[in-house]
Amino acid sequence: MTSLLKHRLAWPVIALAALLLLNQLFRPDFLALRMQDGHLYGSLIDIMRNGAPTILIALGMTLVIATRGIDLSVGAVVAIAGAASCAYIAASPEPGSPATALTAVLIAVVAGLAVGAWNGFLVATIGVQPIIATLVLMTAGRGIAQLITGGQIISVTNDGYKAIGAGYLFTLPVSILITAAVFVLAAGLTRRTALGTLIEAVGINPVASRLAGLRSRNIVWIVYVFSAVCAAFAGLMISSNVTAADANNAGLYIEMDAILAVVIGGTSLAGGRYTLTGTVVGAFIIQTLTTTVYTLGIPPEVTLVFKALVVITVCLLQAPKARKLFARVKAPARPAATEPAKEEVAL
Amino acid sequence: MNEIVPVVEMTDISIGFPGVKALDGVGFRLYQGEVHALMGENGAGKSTLIKALTGVYTIDSGTITVLGENKRFSAPAESQAAGISTVYQEVNLCPNLTVEENILLGREPRRRGSIDWKGVRSRAREVLAELHLEHVDPGSLLSSHSIAVQQLIAIARSVEVSAKVLILDEPTSSLDAGEVAQLFGVIRQLRDSGVAILFVSHFLEQVYEISDRMTVLRNGKLVGEYLTRDLSRMSLISKMIGKELEALAELDEAPARTRTRSEEGSTPFLETEGIGRKGSVANVDLSIHPGEVLGLAGLLGAGRTEIARLLFGADKADAGLIRIKGNERKIRSPRAAIDRRIAFCSEDRKKEGLIGDLSVRDNLVLAMQASKGWARRIPRRTQDELVAEYIEALDIRPANPDALIKNLSGGNQQKVLLARWLVTHPELLILDEPTRGIDIGAKTQIQKLVNRLAAEGMSVLFISSELEEVLRVSDRIAVIKDREKVAEINNDGVCAEDVMAVIAGGTQ
Structure with missing residues (x-):
């Protein structure tokens, strides 16, 4: 049990479970899933569906943070991707056809690639500090999105496009499936190849990595491009869900949620060792919190404070110092006489 | 001596890390006005014992008393407050602060609540003068100084607090002979003023020169406590590595090897012509043949590391050319060097390795x-x-x-x-101070390895501050002085004094 508690994912998972239980106490049917018209429904599904864009972005963010970087531009990429795809659909001669939807997706992805390449160029080639480099597009990116939409909210009607954010496949929402696929892809790509280790090496000691012959420039490029493409997919989901592109509000502050998810999940902002699973758990915690606020009927003016309390608790539980304090409070409870002998054996 | 209370007494100290028992029931006593050497191979537990005493690690069991008072340190600050000051092997200062800020960090003289910068300056000057470092500008950035000077500044910081206990962990590993003499002067001065000094070094001669007593550790256990004058070098070494003397004799002669002499006219693996870099080194000609060990000798800061970095592409050369197997090649990055089968072990393990x-x-x-x-x-x-x-x-x-x-x-x-x-x-292995801060056993292993690799046909560029070591492993020695190559010596029958003379006198 103690070794389980020491696992880096222990506290995030416990926090998530506690939140879900809390909801279950207040709404006995909270964890229940039901089938309706061949679709799965339930609060859990809602949490996953609503959390999908944040998870996607947080996955990309995890790898960026592992290289000692940060990507503040993801919210703007969400806006750009939504704006570009919706503007294309609205202007196309056949705004309803699947081919148009497919092209729109491609356009969004290309936009993501371009933004990622630009961020990677600034950070890896020019050597701008990541927080500054991505701040450029965090602010300018929304401007670009507004330019694309002409300052209007562009509404589109295209069933194929709508499916990305609001559709169902194999009884599950498409957005969940996309997110799951990206997770599997990212985990597989980084752990089955050497990319994960090399990302961590660059994040832990960039100087030593360079002297060991790592092309850290390429690796940094890859993570920023991956992050931006994840953000582009999230942008597609968000705009598809409401079948409209809102350059001002789509993905607003989502970078903060994503960074929070990464940190809650147990990846250090100092770079180095990362955990994608932890990030997903972190994102679920954030999304479940939002749901909990509604379940418990917490008044809107208290909502943010409630969120803050939970986040602080999870972060404290992860801090080694706070854990030590916690252990010291607990320590008197265990029988001191027999314990040392056991510890000898454990060593 | 027994009736005097030790300044520091550690009894039955144990510390474990996951998978490693670093210290197992170790005892240690340190008296006022002595220089006490802590001896042992790498991994014997020297650093761990020091870190237990300085509060970096919390001990699992045992007791620590300082001046008769029972202490349990859980943070370096607590140990410092008890009068224990440490200078670590790798300089633990802030490179981006000035010398004076580093010396007085956290203890700046204050006037009406704010830092009295004039006081800081004059106090720093006083301390530097005490260590004969008058030439160091207290307002200059720490990073603008060589590692050797940084080390002395770290010691200056300890002098400033007038610590009762001064721990020096490998303080001389980055210093040249003159600087060592200067440091030893300071150590004696501090000892005579009543400071208890704990000295850790792999340089046996230095230990014998400076220490009064020694404690020997092996594999995390205490071997014993001895008066330095009672313990011969050989018996000390056998206590450190726990082997009998015959085994040691074998270690001693093992590195000797028949020198390979590169035939005249054969193509060197690597050849440089006048390579240099602005503000670094100038006009260096070197050649290394397959199966040859080229030693780089010279004082610390003479430009040895800089040359290695140019060959490896860690820094870009802006003059001269490099030929590999006779063909001119540009080496713009470590990656490019590695692709040309060049490898480089940096002198700074922690930061660059x-x-x-x-x-x-x-x-x-x-x-x-x-x-x-x-x-x-x-x-x-x-x-x-x-x-x-x-x-x-x-x-x-x-x-x-x-x-x-x-x-x-x-x-x-x-x-x-x-x-x-x-x-x-690799076809060329560049080793920059590969044995710094390493015990005799590992040192001999590495020297043997270099010999074996060269015998197998690898070219090796061997950089070391220890002349004896360079002489032992190299076929030829290039002497670097003041950022230029001043001489090249064939290693047949030359001794350390000869090389020293070249370093001292310039061209041969």
């Missing part, structure tokens, strides 16, 4: 993996075979591929870094 939070395995295969690119991961089984092979061949301890490399001792870390390059089968 280790990926601390990764395992021994990941660190060991890193260069090989980097050469293959990220997409072609070295299969786990191949990794395991390689790692097992090198853990055995280089006697890396603990023999656990999954141990985080930051938890290994300095000598074992160095072996892993060597192995990182050996698995890539």
Whole structure:
């Protein structure tokens, strides 16, 4: 049990479970899933569906943070991707056809690639500090999105496009499936190849990595491009869900949620060792919190404070110092006489 | 001496890390006005014992008394408050602050609540003058000084607090002979004023020169406490490595090797013509043949490391040319150098070598993996075979591929870094201070290894501050002085004094 508690994912998972239980106490049917018209429904599904864009972005963010970087531009990429795809659909001669939807997706992805390449160029080639480099597009990116939409909210009607954010496949929402696929892809790509280790090496000691012959420039490029493409997919989901592109509000502050998810999940902002699973758990915690606020009927003016309390608790539980304090409070409870002998054996 | 209370008394100290028992029931006593040497091989527990005393590690069991008072340190600040001051092997100061800020950090004289910068300046000057460092500008950035001067500034910081106990962990590993003499002067001065000094060094001669007593550790256990004058060098070494004297004799002669003489006219593996870099080194001509060990001798800061960095592409040369196997090549980056089969072990393990939070395995295969690119991961089984092979061949301890490399001792870390390059089968291996801060056992192992590699046809560029070591392993020695090559000596029958004379006198 103690070794389980020491696992880096222990506290995030416990926090998530506690939140879900809390909801279950207040709404006995909270964890229940039901089938309706061949679709799965339930609060859990809602949490996953609503959390999908944040998870996607947080996955990309995890790898960026592992290289000692940060990507503040993801919210703007969400806006750009939504704006570009919706503007294309609205202007196309056949705004309803699947081919148009497919092209729109491609356009969004290309936009993501371009933004990622630009961020990677600034950070890896020019050597701008990541927080500054991505701040450029965090602010300018929304401007670009507004330019694309002409300052209007562009509404589109295209069933194929709508499916990305609001559709169902194999009884599950498409957005969940996309997110799951990206997770599997990212985990597989980084752990089955050497990319994960090399990302961590660059994040832990960039100087030593360079002297060991790592092309850290390429690796940094890859993570920023991956992050931006994840953000582009999230942008597609968000705009598809409401079948409209809102350059001002789509993905607003989502970078903060994503960074929070990464940190809650147990990846250090100092770079180095990362955990994608932890990030997903972190994102679920954030999304479940939002749901909990509604379940418990917490008044809107208290909502943010409630969120803050939970986040602080999870972060404290992860801090080694706070854990030590916690252990010291607990320590008197265990029988001191027999314990040392056991510890000898454990060593 | 027994009726005097020790300044520091540590009894039955144990500390364990996951998978390693670093200290096992070790005792240690330090008296006022003595220089006490802590001896042992790498991994014997010297650093751990020091860190227990300075509050970096919390002890699992045992007692520490300082001036008769029972203490339990859980943070370095508590140990400092008790009058214990430490200068670590790797300089632990802030490179981006000024010298005076570093000396007085956290103890700045204040006037009406704000820092009295004039007071800071004059206090720093006083302390520097005490250490005969008048030439160091207190307002200059710490990073603008050589590692040697930084080390002395770290000592100045301890002098400033007028500590009761001064711990010097490998203080001389970055100093040249003159600086060592200067440091020893300071140590004696402090000792005579009543400071208890704990001295850790791998340089036996220095230990015998400066210490009054010594405590020997081996594998985390106490071997014994001795008066320096009662313990011969040979018996000290046998206590440190726990082997009998015959085994030692074998260690001693092992590195001697028949010198390979490169035939005239054969193509060198690497040849430089007038390479240099502005503000670094100028006009260096070197050539290294396959199977040859070229030693770089010279004082610290003479430009040896800088030359190595140019050859490896860590810094870009802006003058001259490099020929590899007779063809002119540009080496613009470490990556390019590695592709030309050049490997480089930096002198700064911590900053330029280790990926601390990764395992021994990941660190060991890193260069090989980097050469293959990220997409072609070295299969786990191949990794395991390689790692097992090198853990055995280089006697890396603990023999656990999954141990985080930051938890290994300095000598074992160095072996892993060597192995990182050996698995890539380089044709030229550049070793910059490969034995710094490493015990005799590991040192001999590394020297033997260099001999074996050269015998197998590898070219080696061997850089070391220890002339004896350079003489022992090199076929030829290039003497570097004031950022230029001043002489090249064939290593047949020359002794350290000859090389010293060249360094002192300029061209031969």
